[in-house]
Amino acid sequence: LADLLGAAVGCSRPISELGWEPHSRQIGQTGKGVSPRVYFALGISGAMQHMCAVNADIVIAVNRDPKAPIMEMADYAVVADLKEFMPRLIEKMKAWKAEKQA
Numbered sequence: 892l893a894d895l896l897g898a899a900v901g902c903s904r905p906i907s908e909l910g911w912e913p914h915s916r917q918i919g920q921t922g923k924g925v926s927p928r929v930y931f932a933l934g935i936s937g938a939m940q941h942m943c944a945v946n947a948d949i950v951i952a953v954n955r956d957p958k959a960p961i962m963e964m965a966d967y968a969v970v971a972d973l974k975e976f977m978p979r980l981i982e983k984m985k986a987w988k989a990e991k992q993a
């Protein structure tokens with residue numbers, strides 16, 4: 892999705908602690924601050940230590956838990972499992988881009 896959008900990828904602390912992304916990509920109190928036009932919170936709970944460093948025009952959250960705190964903070968909140976939602980969103984985005992370029 893980031894490649895399609897020309898977007899940067901950030902992560903939360905558990906992800907950098909697991910070594911899935913380097914600490915340089917961690918957003919939050921003990922990471923970096925970001926000010927994007929659009930912030931996709933994909934499987935982000937919405938902890939203050941993370942969100943305090945997000946200064947976005949628009950927050951789009953996808954989370955399978957409708958009660959996750961991020962759902963209250965987001966401008967657009969989608970209740971879905973990422974494993975099902977992301978491949979579909981990426982396919983739609985590819986189709987939209989191809990249509991735009993045609």
Ligand SMILES: Cc1cc2nc3c(=O)[nH]c(=O)nc-3n(C[C@H](O)[C@H](O)[C@H](O)COP(=O)(O)OP(=O)(O)OC[C@H]3O[C@@H](n4cnc5c(N)ncnc54)[C@H](O)[C@@H]3O)c2cc1C
Nearest residue numbers: 903904919920921922934935936938940941954955972973
């Ligand atoms: C002193 C201190 C400093 C900290 N500094 C930072 C910091 O700099 N940055 C930071 O990020 N955190 C920081 N933290 C940790 C912070 O408090 C949270 O624990 C952390 O942000 C949680 O990350 P998360 O939302 O990715 O993970 P989780 O809290 O584990 O949440 C995962 C979310 O993803 C959802 N989810 C899981 N699987 C799926 C799926 N398949 N489909 C859809 N949704 C799914 C869950 O419902 C859940 O809401 C700090 C904590 C302390 C005490």
